[in-house]
Amino acid sequence: MGVISGILNLLFGGGRNVLKDTAEVFRENSEAGAARDTTVRQAALAQFAQEFKLPKQGWFDRFMDGVNRLPRPMMAMACLGLFAAAMVDPVWFAARMQGISLVPEPLWWLLGIVVSFYFGARHQAKGQEFQQSIARTLARTPDVVSNIRALDTLKETTSSKPVEPNPALDAWQQTRDNKS
Numbered sequence: 001m002g003v004i005s006g007i008l009n010l011l012f013g014g015g016r017n018v019l020k021d022t023a024e025v026f027r028e029n030s031e032a033g034a035a036r037d038t039t040v041r042q043a044a045l046a047q048f049a050q051e052f053k054l055p056k057q058g059w060f061d062r063f064m065d066g067v068n069r070l071p072r073p074m075m076a077m078a079c080l081g082l083f084a085a086a087m088v089d090p091v092w093f094a095a096r097m098q099g100i101s102l103v104p105e106p107l108w109w110l111l112g113i114v115v116s117f118y119f120g121a122r123h124q125a126k127g128q129e130f131q132q133s134i135a136r137t138l139a140r141t142p143d144v145v146s147n148i149r150a151l152d153t154l155k156e157t158t159s160s161k162p163v164e165p166n167p168a169l170d171a172w173q174q175t176r177d178n179k180s
Contacts, residue, residue, distance in 0.1 A: 071118065
């Protein structure tokens, strides 16, 4: 009896569990791993909350945010307006374009730089989002290909079957043709 209790004390007693400690060398303790994952997730969520917390803005900041949203829509509407003006009054439009031809080339370069920097920042931000969207779309490609093949197979099987006459449909088509 003393030998068995000594072995059990060696394995499970004295504040250590030799079997558990040995097993954890080969496999992670699931409970401890879940606790660590929870801590990491909570820290990440706290960091995101700090990053995306909207600061209280004054009237000037809100006004400037509104002004910063104007250039793209205004440029798009101006281009559409130029197309409309060219169709409504071609002579007026041609006179305005002659005036634009007098703008010196350095000013065109300056305008190009300003517009490039303005839209370049947006392109970089949206470009990464676009790449992720392409990756999601390409991931669905095998499903789409298999669906198209299934539809082609269905189309071939339904087109090869002879169409059985439908007396009700034939009668309806005759009454329709007689009325017109």
